Amino acid sequence: MNSSPTYDDPGVYRTLLESTKAIPWKIDWASMRFTYIGPQIETLLGWRQDSWQTVNDWADRIHESDRQKTVDFCVAQSMQGVDHEADYQALTRDGDLVWIRDVVHVKRHPDGSVDCLVGFMFDITERKAAEDKILQLQKELETMSYRDALTGIANRRMFDRILDVEWSKARACGEPLSLVMLDIDFFKQYNDSFGHPQGDLCLQQVAGLLDDTASRTRDLCARLGGEEFVMLLPATNAEAAHAIAARFARLLARAAIPHRNSRVDDVLTVSIGVGTIVPGGQDAPEAFIELVDRRLYRAKGEGRKRIVASGD
Known part of the structure; x- marks a missing residue:
C-alpha cells in the first residue's frame, strides 16, 4: 500500500x-x-x-x-x-x-x-545592491560623457547643454549673459618644442586656472576642443566679464609656464574674446557664440596675448 x-x-x-x-x-x-x-x-x-x-x-x-x-x-x-x-x-x-x-x-x-x-x-538585498551599482555606473558614465577626459572640466557637450539653460533663464529674467572664449597662443609650437605629454600637462594647467577663475556656483568653464576654452558667466555684465577675463590672464602670467617658441613672450599666453548679451526673443545662442569667436580671432589677428571685448 x-x-x-x-x-x-x-x-x-x-x-x-x-x-x-x-x-x-x-x-x-x-x-x-x-x-x-x-x-x-x-x-x-x-x-x-x-x-x-x-x-x-x-x-x-x-x-x-x-x-x-x-x-x-x-x-x-x-x-x-x-x-x-x-x-x-x-x-x-x-x-x-x-x-x-x-x-x-x-x-x-x-x-x-x-x-x-x-x-x-x-x-x-543583493539584487538591490546590484541595481544600485548599475545606477551608480550609469551616472558615472553620464558624468564622464559631459567631462573632458584630459582636463576634467566640462566638454563641448556640457557647454552646449548649460548654455541653452542659461540662455533661457537670462531671456526670461532680463539678465546679462557673458561668454569668454580663449585660445592658447602658438600651441602647436609648444607641442613641437616640449612634446605632446608636456602639451597635455599644459592644457591641464590652463583648465585648472580657468576653474579657479570661474569660481561662482553657476559659472562654467569648458574645453571646446584642442587648445580652445570657454567660460560661461551667467548674470555677468560686460564690465565684470572683462574683469574676469583679465584676472585669468594675470593668473596665467603668474603661473609663468615656459614657452620658448612663442612669438609674443617667453611664457604661455592666450588670446581672448569676450561678449555680453541680454537675450531677446530674436536672438540665438549660435549667433552670440559666433560673435565672441570672431572677437577671439581678432585678438589673434591683432598680435595675440590680448583681450578683445567689443566690435563685430
Whole structure:
C-alpha cells in the first residue's frame, strides 16, 4: 500500500512553503492579525516567528524612510482588492537593514469584501545592491560623457547643454549673459618644442586656472576642443566679464609656464574674446557664440596675448 502523502495534505504544502527562501504569510483582514508567517522570517530578520502578531508588527519593522509610503500603498491597494508588490527596507532585530519585496494577493469573500491577504516576502538585498551599482555606473558614465577626459572640466557637450539653460533663464529674467572664449597662443609650437605629454600637462594647467577663475556656483568653464576654452558667466555684465577675463590672464602670467617658441613672450599666453548679451526673443545662442569667436580671432589677428571685448 502506498503510504506517501497526498497532494491535498496541508502538511505537504506547509513543508514545501517552509523549505523555500521565500517567506509565506497570511493576514486576516477583519482583525488585521497574522494567522501565519513562515519560520524563515527568523533566519532573515531575527524576529521570532511568534512575534509577528498584527500588521503593526510588520509596519514597525519597516525602516522609517520607507514606512509611511509602503503602508499607505499596501492598504490602499488591498482595500481596492488589487494584488500588488512593494519593495522596502526592513529592520532586523540587530538594527541592520534588509531589502524586502512583498508580493501580496488579496483574497475576497463572495460578496466582494476582503477576506484576507496572503503573500510572500523575498530577500532582494543583493539584487538591490546590484541595481544600485548599475545606477551608480550609469551616472558615472553620464558624468564622464559631459567631462573632458584630459582636463576634467566640462566638454563641448556640457557647454552646449548649460548654455541653452542659461540662455533661457537670462531671456526670461532680463539678465546679462557673458561668454569668454580663449585660445592658447602658438600651441602647436609648444607641442613641437616640449612634446605632446608636456602639451597635455599644459592644457591641464590652463583648465585648472580657468576653474579657479570661474569660481561662482553657476559659472562654467569648458574645453571646446584642442587648445580652445570657454567660460560661461551667467548674470555677468560686460564690465565684470572683462574683469574676469583679465584676472585669468594675470593668473596665467603668474603661473609663468615656459614657452620658448612663442612669438609674443617667453611664457604661455592666450588670446581672448569676450561678449555680453541680454537675450531677446530674436536672438540665438549660435549667433552670440559666433560673435565672441570672431572677437577671439581678432585678438589673434591683432598680435595675440590680448583681450578683445567689443566690435563685430
